[in-house]
Amino acid sequence: MSKAGPKRILIGKVGLDGHDRGAKFIARALRNAGYEVIYTGIRRTPEQIVRTAVDEDVDALGLSLLSGAHNELFARVVELLQQENAENIVLFCGGTIPDKDIPHLQSLGFRRVFTPGTPLAEILGALEAELAGKR
Amino acid sequence: MDTLVDRIRQGDRRCLARAMSLMDSAEPQGRRLRDSIRRHSAQVPWWGFTGPPGAGKSTLIDALLIRLRARGRRVGVVAVDPTSPLSDGAFLGDRVRMMRHAVDPDVFIRSLATHHSPGGLSDATLHCARLLELARFDPVLIETVGVGQSEVDVADVADVCVVVLGPGYGDDIQLIKAGLLEIADLLVVNKCDLPDANRLLTAVRQEFAAAAGTDRPVEVVGIEAKSGKGVDELLDRLLELDRSVRDTGRRNQLQYRRVLGEIKRAAMLTYQRALHRGLEDGAVRELVDKLARGDLSLESAVAQLSATVAGAREDAPD
Ligand SMILES: Nc1nc2c(ncn2[C@@H]2O[C@H](COP(=O)(O)OP(=O)(O)O)[C@@H](O)[C@H]2O)c(=O)[nH]1
Ligand SMILES: [Mg+2]
Numbered sequence: 001m002s003k004a005g006p007k008r009i010l011i012g013k014v015g016l017d018g019h020d021r022g023a024k025f026i027a028r029a030l031r032n033a034g035y036e037v038i039y040t041g042i043r044r045t046p047e048q049i050v051r052t053a054v055d056e057d058v059d060a061l062g063l064s065l066l067s068g069a070h071n072e073l074f075a076r077v078v079e080l081l082q083q084e085n086a087e088n089i090v091l092f093c094g095g096t097i098p099d100k101d102i103p104h105l106q107s108l109g110f111r112r113v114f115t116p117g118t119p120l121a122e123i124l125g126a127l128e129a130e131l132a133g134k135r
Numbered sequence: 136m137d138t139l140v141d142r143i144r145q146g147d148r149r150c151l152a153r154a155m156s157l158m159d160s161a162e163p164q165g166r167r168l169r170d171s172i173r174r175h176s177a178q179v180p181w182w183g184f185t186g187p188p189g190a191g192k193s194t195l196i197d198a199l200l201i202r203l204r205a206r207g208r209r210v211g212v213v214a215v216d217p218t219s220p221l222s223d224g225a226f227l228g229d230r231v232r233m234m235r236h237a238v239d240p241d242v243f244i245r246s247l248a249t250h251h252s253p254g255g256l257s258d259a260t261l262h263c264a265r266l267l268e269l270a271r272f273d274p275v276l277i278e279t280v281g282v283g284q285s286e287v288d289v290a291d292v293a294d295v296c297v298v299v300l301g302p303g304y305g306d307d308i309q310l311i312k313a314g315l316l317e318i319a320d321l322l323v324v325n326k327c328d329l330p331d332a333n334r335l336l337t338a339v340r341q342e343f344a345a346a347a348g349t350d351r352p353v354e355v356v357g358i359e360a361k362s363g364k365g366v367d368e369l370l371d372r373l374l375e376l377d378r379s380v381r382d383t384g385r386r387n388q389l390q391y392r393r394v395l396g397e398i399k400r401a402a403m404l405t406y407q408r409a410l411h412r413g414l415e416d417g418a419v420r421e422l423v424d425k426l427a428r429g430d431l432s433l434e435s436a437v438a439q440l441s442a443t444v445a446g447a448r449e450d451a452p453d
Binding site: 031 | 225237
């Protein structure tokens with residue numbers, strides 16, 4: 001094993017929408033790319049997700065959401081991460097996010113915002129760049 | 136190091152989580168931490184859960200968590216999933232069954248990957264369980280990947296050993312025959328809501344009845360982890376076993392077995408690495424030639440190789 005093992009990523013689903021094909025697809029792709037992936041399952045609260053991210057000491061947290069209520073829920077996740085002093089966790093998100101919301105999410109601290117149709121290779125490349133040199 | 140240990144004892148979750156990450160690392164800080172917590176260990180019993188993937192181990196742990204919490208216990212969980220043989224990645228899927236405990240301050244769940252460890256229980260499992268003890272979680276529950284040798288490995292570290300089976304696995308009875316009898320304290324047949332479970336329950340009971348009269352009778356319990364049916368009774372049995380383990384006499388035995396297993400695994404790894412280096416060494420060529428020509432016996436060749444390997448030890452870490 002290398003000095004530090006594989007990077008760990010939590011894929012979380014907040015809000016009420018019950019579709020997680022996208023989240024599971026990403027989770028599988030990340031596993032195949034060599035990450036250790038933890039998935040929260042659907043309909044989680046920001047509290048559950050942040051607690052899990054901290055306890056599992058993940059390097060990155062990816063939020064997936066399709067229902068459009070991302071602004072408030074995502075902001076709450078960021079707020080809780082700050083309360084936990086866990087801003088070292090690289091944040092990204094994906095889902096049906098309108099272009100106009102992207103700057104706001106970025107200002108909240110989301111390093112990458114992936115909209116539907118982003119090629120997998122691009123997602124993997126972006127995460128690798130974000131996580132390089134961490135730990 | 137002492138301050139880290141102190142902070143974990145005081146209940147600092149963040150420190151606990153970071154320390155667990157260190158357990159997998161080969162860096163000096165990780166090594167020192169592993170050595171410094173050993174003496175605090177073996178205060179509380181560890182309950183091991185093993186059995187084939189899909190049998191319902193995670194679901195059962197979730198059901199037990201609810202009930203242990205209702206009885207006021209603070210519970211730690213280490214859940215191990217396999218590292219993919221193709222990438223170094225892993226999908227750590229146990230936790231998703233336990234998410235309702237995510238915000239409970241008296242539950243701590245940590246997912247680990249095997250990192251190709253053949254026993255299905257990476258050594259980090261043992262170290263993380265010790266950290267949970269240090270943080271005053273009691274009991275500590277360990278879920279194995281349930282394949283390969285993990286059933287046997289879990290016996291090295293767990294003090295109460297539960298084997299979970301479910302209907303739908305053709306080789307269940309094979310598993311039972313392959314040494315589970317020796318390690319299981321309790322055998323759980325899960326998914327008793329499914330028709331095939333009764334057939335399995337009968338088969339397992341017959342198998343164990345055949346072994347009755349031995350010094351270690353194993354109880355067979357049928358449950359439905361998902362609905363919770365039978366889980367209260369199972370927990371009562373587990374708590375009884377837990378109490379019997381707490382007799383001081385057995386506690387020393389626990390520590391002895393855990394540490395012995397640790398030395399065994401670490402030593403095997405060290406020798407294995409040394410052997411691989413020895414086999415890459417140029418001198419091995421000569422040995423092979425001599426052996427092939429009939430100028431040397433296999434025993435002498437192995438003895439000479441062992442001498443070379445022992446002579447060229449890697450730099451001792453401390
Ligand atoms: N029918 C039925 N399914 C169950 C029961 N317990 C667990 N399962 C299901 O079995 C599958 C595997 O469960 P899981 O706990 O992940 O198994 P593990 O791989 O042994 O940890 C899941 O789909 C569970 O919902 C049960 O009592 N009855
Ligand atoms: Mg499981």
